[in-house]
Amino acid sequence: MTHRPTVAITRCSTYSETDLDKSLKEICEAASMPDVAGKKVLLKPNILSDSAPEKAITTRPEVLRSLIRMLYAKGATQVLVGDSPGIHSPNFVPKTSGIGQVCSEEGAQWCEFAKDPKMHHIPGTYGLKLPLPKVMDTVDLIFSVAKMKTHQLMYATGSVKNLFGMVAGLHKSSCHMLYPTRESFARMLAGLYAVVKPHFAIMDAVVSMEGPGPAGGSPRHTGLLLASSDCTALDAAQAIIMGYDPFSLPLVKELYDRRLTQWRSLEEISYPLLAASELVLSDFKRIKQQERTSLFNSLIGPLFTRYFKFRHQRHEPKPLFDPEKCIGCGRCVKICPGKALALDTKQKIVADYSACIRCYCCHEVCPADAITIEHGMGE
Ligand code: SF4
Ligand code: SF4
Known part of the structure; x- marks a missing residue:
């Protein structure tokens, strides 16, 4: 890849409509969001277990509302929003998080991803096939709309890990059984990323989660919004802000090793607004990192x-x-x-x-x- 990926980061101190509209516009312009005019756009927020917004487990509904409005204002013909939490019913609509309500109020179509999925081969996984939503093949653009959070298994969640919610329902559990180590799980996630290929990513880091995420941690006001057309660059920036070496995160390393990143060194990532290195939260409560298991584990773990x-x-x-x-x-x-x-x-x-x-x-x-x-x- 020759062009430099861009991560746009700006301050956004509250979830008020005024703050979000201004900050979203700023980062989407700075990160060169794709032209959505005349297009169908699928948004994948992080819903996980459909919790109350103040718990900081889910992408905030206010962020989605502002984004949906902006996309329609820019000429999108249809905005769809979807996810597939692990143990919800096939007709699941996210009520507690407020996301279902935002969809209905803003004219976005809610899609339950476990309904009528299609099997996809996942590269780099020794033949794994996963059920992914058919709607993926009917839209023009896919946006990952992630939440900045720690993650007990992967250390940090982010815009790539967020795509795991596209796998239908309890099939996610069998992935854990097949890919039990951090490195092997990262291989599966990187393969999933290669299949879904999101066109753009936004990260809600106005209030993030620190401590034992992705569901049991504490909300932490971090006052930021991030955007990029390269999910891997966005996740590397998130890692820096959280105080991790990005390459110490198995998923970032796996994406890099498989050349799924649009960058070959962290210095190639450009920051037109705020730089991740200026925003490091040295007291952020990270997940304690275990000694890395070997590449050997990653390669033959599934077998x-x-x-x-x-x-x-x-x-x-x-x-x-x-x-x-x-x-x-x-x-x-x-x-x-x-x-x-x-x-x-x-x-x-x-x-x-x-x-x-x-x-x-x-x-x-x-x-x-x-x-x-x-x-x-x-x-
Ligand atoms: S440990 Fe938690 S999830 Fe498990 S049965 Fe008890 S309350 Fe439910
Ligand atoms: S395998 Fe262990 S960590 Fe995973 S869900 Fe079961 S008890 Fe929890």
Whole structure:
């Protein structure tokens, strides 16, 4: 690739309509958002488990509202918004996050991605096929509309990891079973990115999540909005702001190694507004990084899942279940790819750690904050 990818970052201190409209316009212009006139645009926000906006788990509905209005004002013929959280019903509409309401008020079509998906071969995964939404093939442009958050497994979520929500429902759990290490999971995500190929990405970092994300962390006011036509550059910028070396994140490294980035060094990424290096949050509560498992693990992990599941568990912190907080909803049992969890006769969780692959899906879906991760929250 020859051209320099651009990441536009600006300050946006609140979710007010005035602040968002001004900041979104600024970053979309500076990052050369594609021309949307006469086009159908699919937005993929981060909904995860459809939580209240103030928890900072989801992309804020106000960001989507402002973006949908801007796209229609620029001549988009149709805006569609979709996601597929792990354990929701096929007719799921995101109510708690406010995103469903924004769609209906702003004339955007909500798409439940698990409905009528099409199988796609995922490159670099030894033949994995995943069900992705058919609507993907009917739109002109795809935008990842991510949230700046930590992630227990991948250390940070971002505009590429956000695309995992395009995989229909519980198929996501089987991906964790097939790709149990951070590096092998990153291989799968990079392959998914190569298939979806989003045209543009926006990141809501007005209020971000620090600590044990992507669902159990704390909101942190960071007052920023970011945009780029290269998701990988955007995620590298996010890593810098969070205080990570971007190459210490398995997904950024995997994307770079497979030449899925439009840049060959961090210096090639240009910042027309604020530079990521000027915005480093040195006290941001990051996920503590484990010693990297080898490339060997990444390459043959999918072929020897059972062996690597046991190898993996020795090094990674366990999810811990608080019986006082647990409400016995069973969501963690349903999503657990290792079949490591069960509810006892008192509707409390019993965990079989010998079957646990440390994917932390249980932690992501618990509505009662009853699951913590061993060895503390972050650095
Ligand atoms: S117990 Fe939690 S971390 Fe372990 S395999 Fe099940 S969902 Fe994943
Ligand atoms: S998801 Fe949380 S509240 Fe629900 S059963 Fe599991 S630990 Fe308990």
